[in-house]
Amino acid sequence: MTKTNAGRFFEDYAVGDVITHAVPRTIKMGERALYHALYPARHALHSSDQFAQSCGLPFSPLNDLVTFHTVFGKTVPDVSLNAVANLGYAEGRWITPLWPGDTITSTSEVIGVKQNSNGKSGVVWVRTTGRNQHDEVLMSYVRWVMVRKRGDGEAPEPMIPELASAVSANDLVIPQGLNFTGYDFALAGEPHRLADYAAGEVIDHVDGVTIEEAEHMLATRLWQNTAKVHFDATNRPDGKRLIYGGHVISLARALSFNGLANAQMIVALNGGAHANPCFAGDTVRAWSEVLDLAETSAPGVGAIRLRLVATKGAAGVLRGDDGKYHPDVLLDLDYWALMPL
Amino acid sequence: MTKTNAGRFFEDYAVGDVITHAVPRTIKMGERALYHALYPARHALHSSDQFAQSCGLPFSPLNDLVTFHTVFGKTVPDVSLNAVANLGYAEGRWITPLWPGDTITSTSEVIGVKQNSNGKSGVVWVRTTGRNQHDEVLMSYVRWVMVRKRGDGEAPEPMIPELASAVSANDLVIPQGLNFTGYDFALAGEPHRLADYAAGEVIDHVDGVTIEEAEHMLATRLWQNTAKVHFDATNRPDGKRLIYGGHVISLARALSFNGLANAQMIVALNGGAHANPCFAGDTVRAWSEVLDLAETSAPGVGAIRLRLVATKGAAGVLRGDDGKYHPDVLLDLDYWALMPL
Amino acid sequence: MTKTNAGRFFEDYAVGDVITHAVPRTIKMGERALYHALYPARHALHSSDQFAQSCGLPFSPLNDLVTFHTVFGKTVPDVSLNAVANLGYAEGRWITPLWPGDTITSTSEVIGVKQNSNGKSGVVWVRTTGRNQHDEVLMSYVRWVMVRKRGDGEAPEPMIPELASAVSANDLVIPQGLNFTGYDFALAGEPHRLADYAAGEVIDHVDGVTIEEAEHMLATRLWQNTAKVHFDATNRPDGKRLIYGGHVISLARALSFNGLANAQMIVALNGGAHANPCFAGDTVRAWSEVLDLAETSAPGVGAIRLRLVATKGAAGVLRGDDGKYHPDVLLDLDYWALMPL
Known part of the structure; x- marks a missing residue:
C-alpha cells in the first residue's frame, strides 16, 4: 500500500462528485513580478497600480491568467495525472479579480463521463471553480480530458453535458x-x-x-x-x-x-x-x-x-x-x- | 595588494574565532514566489496564509530551507572559497520561523580544526548561526569542510568537536x-x-x-x-x-x-x-x-x-x-x- | 492599415518632440527578489532594510539599475524598434531612489538628429526621463541610436547636442x-x-x-x-x-x-x-x-x-x-x- 498519489482513473469519476483539490495558495506581488519575467506582458491595467486606479479599481489586480493557472494547477493531481489528452474548455468566466494577498482554493464537480468505444479510456467533464479566502468565486470553467481506465469493468451510463458554444x-x-x-x-x-x-x-x-x-x-x-x-x-x-x-x-x-x-x-x-x-x-x-x-x-x-x-x-x-x-x-x-x- | 577577497585558508581558522559574515538580507514575498518557481514545493503551511493560520501561526512563514540557504550563502566567502569539499552537517536546529520582511545575518564560530596528514589541507568545523533583525536565532547548524592550506606551516593542535549523531x-x-x-x-x-x-x-x-x-x-x-x-x-x-x-x-x-x-x-x-x-x-x-x-x-x-x-x-x-x-x-x-x- | 506598432523611423523624430512612452509599471519587492536571482548582487544597501536604515534611508531602495532598466525598457517601442545600433549614453543622473510600490513612467525628448551620409539612416539623440507616481524625477539620461530611414526624403537640419563628457x-x-x-x-x-x-x-x-x-x-x-x-x-x-x-x-x-x-x-x-x-x-x-x-x-x-x-x-x-x-x-x-x- 503506497502513500503516494497514483491519480484517479476513469472509473474513479462519478457525475455529481465534488473534488476538493489540495494545497491552497496565497498569491502576492512576487508572483506578479515573476509573471512579467516569464511573459512579455504589457497590458497597463496589470502593470500599474495608478493606471488601474484611473480605471476605477483599488489597485492593479493580478493577471487574469494567474488566476486560471493557479486554479488549474491545483486540479492536476486529481484530474490530469492519468489523462491522455486535454480535450477542451468551455463556459469559463472570471467573476472576481485576484488581488495580491488572496489565497486560492480550487474544487471540481464531475459533470459528465463517457467511456470510449475501445474500453480502455473515457472522457471526463469537470466544472472547476476557484475561490478566494472569502469564499468568493474567482473564476470557473469546464474542462474535459481523456482518462485511462484502471481495469476492464463495465462502462458507466454516459452523460455528456450540454455546454454553451460561447459565454x-x-x-x-x-x-x-x-x-x-x-x-x-x-x-x-x-x-x-x-x-x-x-x-x-x-x-x-x-x-x-x-x-x-x-x-x-x-x-x-x-x-x-x-x-x-x-x-x-x-x-x-x-x-x-x-x-x-x-x-x-x-x-x-x-x-x-x-x-x-x-x-x-x-x-x-x-x-x-x-x-x-x-x-x-x-x-x-x-x-x-x-x-x-x-x-x-x-x-x-x-x-x-x-x-x-x-x-x-x-x-x-x-x-x-x-x-x-x-x-x-x-x-x-x-x-x-x-x-x- | 588586492582589494578582492581571496578567501580564508586552513591557517586562517582558529578554534574560538567568530566570523561575522557580510551582507545582511531582507527576505519578503518575492523570495517566496521564486521558491515556488524554482522547486515543486507544495507543503500547504508554506503555501497558504489561511492554512498556516488554521495551524496557529500568524501567517505563512518562508520555507525553512530559505532560512538555511540564506544563512549558508552568507558563509560562502568566508568558509567555502578555498574549500575542497563540503564534508558534513550536524546539530542543525530551526529555532524561529522566518517571516516575510525579516532580515537575516549570519555568523560562524570555529569549533574544530584538524590538519590532514598530507599537510596540504585540513578540516574546519564551524557552528553557523542565522539571526533575524531582532537578534533572535533563526537557526544554527554545524558544518565541516576540507580547506586548502596557504603555506606549509606547522599543523595546529587538532580539535575535533563532539557532535550528536542526531538532534x-x-x-x-x-x-x-x-x-x-x-x-x-x-x-x-x-x-x-x-x-x-x-x-x-x-x-x-x-x-x-x-x-x-x-x-x-x-x-x-x-x-x-x-x-x-x-x-x-x-x-x-x-x-x-x-x-x-x-x-x-x-x-x-x-x-x-x-x-x-x-x-x-x-x-x-x-x-x-x-x-x-x-x-x-x-x-x-x-x-x-x-x-x-x-x-x-x-x-x-x-x-x-x-x-x-x-x-x-x-x-x-x-x-x-x-x-x-x-x-x-x-x-x-x-x-x-x-x-x- | 495595421494596428500593430511598426516603430518610428528616422523621419519620425524632430528636435523638441516629447514622446510619452506607454505602460507605466509598479515595482515592488518581487522585482527586488528577481534582481537577486538574476544577478549576483550583494551591495548591502540594496540587500537589507536594516543596513539601509543604518545609512539614514527609510528602508532599502530598489537597485539603481532597476530604475534604469525599467525606464529604458519603456523607450524601446518608440526609440529602438528600427534602431541599427545603440551608440552611447551621457549625462545620466539618478535623482530620487526607487522605493517598493513606486510606479514608473517614462518620457523622451528628441534633442538631436543627424542623417548619415548614406542617406539610409541617421542618428537620433533623446533625453529620457523616468518619473515616479508623484511626478518626481527618478532619473534622466541621454542616449543616441542609429535609426533606419523609412524613405528617401531630404535630410533634416542636423542638430548635434553638446553633451558633458562626464557628470x-x-x-x-x-x-x-x-x-x-x-x-x-x-x-x-x-x-x-x-x-x-x-x-x-x-x-x-x-x-x-x-x-x-x-x-x-x-x-x-x-x-x-x-x-x-x-x-x-x-x-x-x-x-x-x-x-x-x-x-x-x-x-x-x-x-x-x-x-x-x-x-x-x-x-x-x-x-x-x-x-x-x-x-x-x-x-x-x-x-x-x-x-x-x-x-x-x-x-x-x-x-x-x-x-x-x-x-x-x-x-x-x-x-x-x-x-x-x-x-x-x-x-x-x-x-x-x-x-x-
Whole structure:
C-alpha cells in the first residue's frame, strides 16, 4: 500500500462528485513580478497600480491568467495525472479579480463521463471553480480530458453535458467599479478603441519568442502544476519536456499586446484547443481574429471576443484542407476581453 | 595588494574565532514566489496564509530551507572559497520561523580544526548561526569542510568537536503557537498522519525533475551564494557548472510532498552528505526512509525523522556492497519534520 | 492599415518632440527578489532594510539599475524598434531612489538628429526621463541610436547636442538623508573606504558568470523590454539571441562587488558603450578602473568615478593597438557611485 498519489482513473469519476483539490495558495506581488519575467506582458491595467486606479479599481489586480493557472494547477493531481489528452474548455468566466494577498482554493464537480468505444479510456467533464479566502468565486470553467481506465469493468451510463458554444456577452461579469471613461490611451500603448475593431478582422501580432526549458518549467512550477511530462526529460527519447498548454496561452496573450493593447482584462474563456504540442526551441508567434463586439453595463467598457492563435510558424495559418489544425498551430483560444468603447 | 577577497585558508581558522559574515538580507514575498518557481514545493503551511493560520501561526512563514540557504550563502566567502569539499552537517536546529520582511545575518564560530596528514589541507568545523533583525536565532547548524592550506606551516593542535549523531526529539523547537488539532488533511493533500508511518518504511516519491543550468544558477544567486563553481562554465572542460548541494536538498524535499505532504516544517538537520556531484541535465528523483517518530509538547504536533535521498537513477538505491554511495546518489539527508499526530 | 506598432523611423523624430512612452509599471519587492536571482548582487544597501536604515534611508531602495532598466525598457517601442545600433549614453543622473510600490513612467525628448551620409539612416539623440507616481524625477539620461530611414526624403537640419563628457561631482544628487558616518564595513563585506582607492587603480573582480538564454530573457522581459532581437531565435542562423546590453551592465556591476563592495549606489552614468555583442554561453568577467574621487555634501559620503569593463575574456583588456575595443570586451561603462569616506 503506497502513500503516494497514483491519480484517479476513469472509473474513479462519478457525475455529481465534488473534488476538493489540495494545497491552497496565497498569491502576492512576487508572483506578479515573476509573471512579467516569464511573459512579455504589457497590458497597463496589470502593470500599474495608478493606471488601474484611473480605471476605477483599488489597485492593479493580478493577471487574469494567474488566476486560471493557479486554479488549474491545483486540479492536476486529481484530474490530469492519468489523462491522455486535454480535450477542451468551455463556459469559463472570471467573476472576481485576484488581488495580491488572496489565497486560492480550487474544487471540481464531475459533470459528465463517457467511456470510449475501445474500453480502455473515457472522457471526463469537470466544472472547476476557484475561490478566494472569502469564499468568493474567482473564476470557473469546464474542462474535459481523456482518462485511462484502471481495469476492464463495465462502462458507466454516459452523460455528456450540454455546454454553451460561447459565454453570452450578457453573462460577462465586469469587475466592480471598472470605468473606462477616463482611459489614457497614450499610457496604455495604443489608440484603438472597441469601435476601431470589426468582426472578421485579423491581427498579426508580429513578435516571436523562443522558449527555453528553464522558462516553462519555472512557470509551470509557479502554478504548482506538477504534471511529470512538463519536468522529466526521461519521458521522451529526445529529452524534451512537453510544455504546459497554459504557458502557451500566457505567452500568446502577452504577444497580442501588439495590436490589442487595450484588450485589458480577460472575462470569459469560450473554448480552446491545444492544437499541437509545444517544446523548448519553438518560437511562438500569435495572431488574433476579432469574433464579436459588445457593450457592457459598465461606463465606457466594451467587450471584444477574440480568437487567439499561437503558432510556431507563420501567422494567419489555422487549419489545412482536411479541416485539421496545421502542424504549426499550438493553440486556438476563444475568449472575451474588456476594452474601452 | 588586492582589494578582492581571496578567501580564508586552513591557517586562517582558529578554534574560538567568530566570523561575522557580510551582507545582511531582507527576505519578503518575492523570495517566496521564486521558491515556488524554482522547486515543486507544495507543503500547504508554506503555501497558504489561511492554512498556516488554521495551524496557529500568524501567517505563512518562508520555507525553512530559505532560512538555511540564506544563512549558508552568507558563509560562502568566508568558509567555502578555498574549500575542497563540503564534508558534513550536524546539530542543525530551526529555532524561529522566518517571516516575510525579516532580515537575516549570519555568523560562524570555529569549533574544530584538524590538519590532514598530507599537510596540504585540513578540516574546519564551524557552528553557523542565522539571526533575524531582532537578534533572535533563526537557526544554527554545524558544518565541516576540507580547506586548502596557504603555506606549509606547522599543523595546529587538532580539535575535533563532539557532535550528536542526531538532534534528540526532546530538543526540537516547535514554532510558537503551532497547533495541528484542527489540521485539514484534504487541503494539505494527503490523509496520512504520524501514526500511519512506521520506522523503516520506505517511500518512493515517484516524480523526477530534470535540472537546467539557468534554474540552479537563479536559485543559488537568490541565496547570494557566489561560489564560482556554480556559475563559471570555464571551470570544467564540459562547460557544466557544479550544482549547489542545497539546490538538490530543496528539490528533493519538494518532491517528497508526494507521500509526505504532511511533513510540514523542517525543525532539525541531523546530518547530510552530498554523495555525488549534480549537474544540469540530471533528472533528480527522491525517496525517503522513516527513521523515527516522536511526540512533541505542542497540541496535535508530532515529529518524524526522515532520511531523504536524492538520486539521478532509480529510487531506493543508496550504497554499494563496498559501503560507498551508489554513483547515482546525490544526497543523503537526515532531518526531523513536524507532522500531525 | 495595421494596428500593430511598426516603430518610428528616422523621419519620425524632430528636435523638441516629447514622446510619452506607454505602460507605466509598479515595482515592488518581487522585482527586488528577481534582481537577486538574476544577478549576483550583494551591495548591502540594496540587500537589507536594516543596513539601509543604518545609512539614514527609510528602508532599502530598489537597485539603481532597476530604475534604469525599467525606464529604458519603456523607450524601446518608440526609440529602438528600427534602431541599427545603440551608440552611447551621457549625462545620466539618478535623482530620487526607487522605493517598493513606486510606479514608473517614462518620457523622451528628441534633442538631436543627424542623417548619415548614406542617406539610409541617421542618428537620433533623446533625453529620457523616468518619473515616479508623484511626478518626481527618478532619473534622466541621454542616449543616441542609429535609426533606419523609412524613405528617401531630404535630410533634416542636423542638430548635434553638446553633451558633458562626464557628470560633474558637484552635480551628483545624494539621496535625502544618506549618511555613511555609522557605516558598518564588516556587514558591507569589505574594509575599503574612499581614501583607500586611488585614481588609476585597476581592480580585477575575479569571478565569472556564464549566461544562459533563459536568464537574459527573463531579465529583459522583467523590464518590459520587448525588442525582438533578445527573444526570437529565428533572427540569426545560429539561433542565438542578442543579449540586452543592460543585462551585461547589471551582471558586471554585481560582479564588481568583489573589490568594490562599498560603492553602494550609482548616482551618475557618464557614458557607456556596448563594445561587442554578448550571447548565451559567454562567460562574463569584469574589471574596474578608478577614474576620480570626490567628496559630497552628505555626511560621510564620498563619490567614486569608475570605469566598469565587462569582458568575455581576461580582465584588464580594453582596446587593441588600432584603438578599437578588443573583441572580448562587451561593455565599457563610466559611472559615479557613492562610497563611505
